Amino acid sequence: MNLKIDHKSPVPLHIQAENLLRELIKQPEYIEGKMLPNEIELAKRLAISRSTLRLAINKLVYEELLIRKKGIGTKVASTKFSSKSKNWLSFSQEMKNRGIEVKNFELHVSWVVPDKAITKFFAVDEDQKLLKLERLRGKKDDPFVYFTSYFHPRIGLTGDEDFKRPLYEILETDYHVVADLSQEEIDAVAANKFIADKLEINIGDPILSRKRFVFDQSGKPIEYNLGFYRAESFTYTVESRRDY
Known part of the structure; x- marks a missing residue:
């Protein structure tokens, strides 16, 4: 999947990142619990700051679509x-x-x-x-x-x-x-x-x-x-x- 942020868009960067993550976790390779790329790597790929990326990730964690584990990383939540x-x-x-x-x-x-x-x-x-x-x-x-x-x-x-x-x-x-x-x-x-x-x-x-x-x-x-x-x-x- 091509992850790309439109920096000229009026849509806030964290909202764009959130929408991209929603699509990413639907991909077959991420369904049912796979770890996301680490925040540093993902922020570089999207050309945004880690704080902006965290806003997007936190929203999906709140919705129980992602799970963040201290010292391990963030992964897609398995189906309950x-x-x-x-x-x-x-x-x-x-x-x-x-x-x-x-x-x-x-x-x-x-x-x-x-x-x-x-x-x-x-x-x-x-x-x-x-x-x-x-x-x-x-x-x-x-x-x-x-x-x-x-x-x-x-x-x-x-x-x-x-x-x-x-x-x-x-x-x-x-x-x-x-x-x-x-x-x-x-x-x-x-x-x-x-x-x-x-x-x-x-x-x-x-x-x-x-x-x-x-x-x-x-x-x-x-x-x-x-x-x-x-x-x-x-x-x-x-x-x-x-x-x-």
């Missing part, structure tokens, strides 16, 4: 993923329905004694070890969610399962446990160092925290799940119908 509270789906199902291939950037399995809130949810002894599954997930080169799951020991998971497969497929196909009901708690929180490092954001950046309690068809708890999503990558939609 939306989750609805009605007829809940697993993460893999949500992504599959959008034609997006899920990538596991990290996958860790361990046996741990969890905190009291988790043992209380499962109604097991406080010193009971539970299977803990941690996964950093996203698409292509874009990790945007970190999951931690704990499972009730009666399911029979060993830790040797192929957790690259969809989780609820494993439970249903291999262990005849059907995830039927999900209860969720949603919070907007600031990223701590651990989550910030995983999601490649700054400490203190806003993230979506989702706590999910999963039950089988008989109402017995099977999974306690914590999910931390990059705010610019995920939207949670609530659908309600009025009772008359």
